[in-house]
Amino acid sequence: MQLDHPTLRGSTIRLEPLAQHHAADLALACADSADGSRSIWRYLLDARIYRASGMDGLVRSLLERRGAGSDLPFAIVELDSGRAVGTTRFMEIELDNRVVEIGTWIGLAHQGGGINLESKYLMLQHAFERLGVARVQFKIDHRNLASIAAVERLHAQREGVLRNHIVLADGTARSSVYYSMLDSEWPALEIHLRTLLARGRRAAGAAAGAPCEHG
Template structure:
């Protein structure tokens, strides 16, 4: 008997505070505004992100074009994160490392500094995970996070993803330094409990 595979296609996912819609070049100005480094240069969303290798070379316009090229190649499916109050794009999230035959995807997200405390990350994870397991039929969703990115590690552990280990010095960041990544996952058998947990977190946060 043939094994069914995931069929990943662009879709719009709507939550209470955000909407995830297929990324287009029209989102570039909003994303550039939301995700650029502040003038003091002391804070940045790009320090630990692999996408900085593209962003630092060609800017947000080039970054968006790169993600759309990956979508055309079948490896990624990017979304713009739209803040429903303003209607503006405040970040992106995407399925990446897509393996349709094995029913495995990875989720990668970056959100502007000014919107990281607005619940966008939590709700975007909920919408992406729910779509992956309930609609796409994923068996496994994984996350890889720089081991020095304590805020992101705290956030992913808060949603009850399982830490599997560390891939040591497996990629280079934009400044040429090696990155070790903590690997987390959620399985389809774990999703029902994680879903309830996420819904409770969002309810307490007022999302």
């Protein structure tokens, strides 16, 4: 397995190699809500660096990990706006075993609109069809029910829970639920993901064409 780092293009987003200039867009997109009640960072391992060093420091850290060969990070860029709204990356890379993990974070205002699904599709397609990966894994905080539901929607296989193996930035112990996909499963999974993407595009088109109501 050999890693490469091209720009991956979808219908609503592109995944381009992360660079320091993406930090300003990411800081804006991934900030906590104005009242502090909502945050993407509650369950994420990257929160420790983000809280200590801000988005500039987090992007620098990801680029350092890319240089060390442990991570391959992409910025998720909206095609309409040209702005970075999150990141996704290959991590926990094991070249000899042909294993990678996918980790993703996306700004609050950009969740639920199909960006996560399309980014996962692009990453999985690249992993299995270009990189020759045998296994893709995901690990999710057991309390992060929205992310668990999103990964299960992809039909990834749940493998179990690694209990209290990481201490988060807020001092709490995190247990992680592990999921995986295998290269032998990819042909069927690709059909499933393409169906989900097509369904999402149809729903978005119907919503865009619906008449507006005024009070």
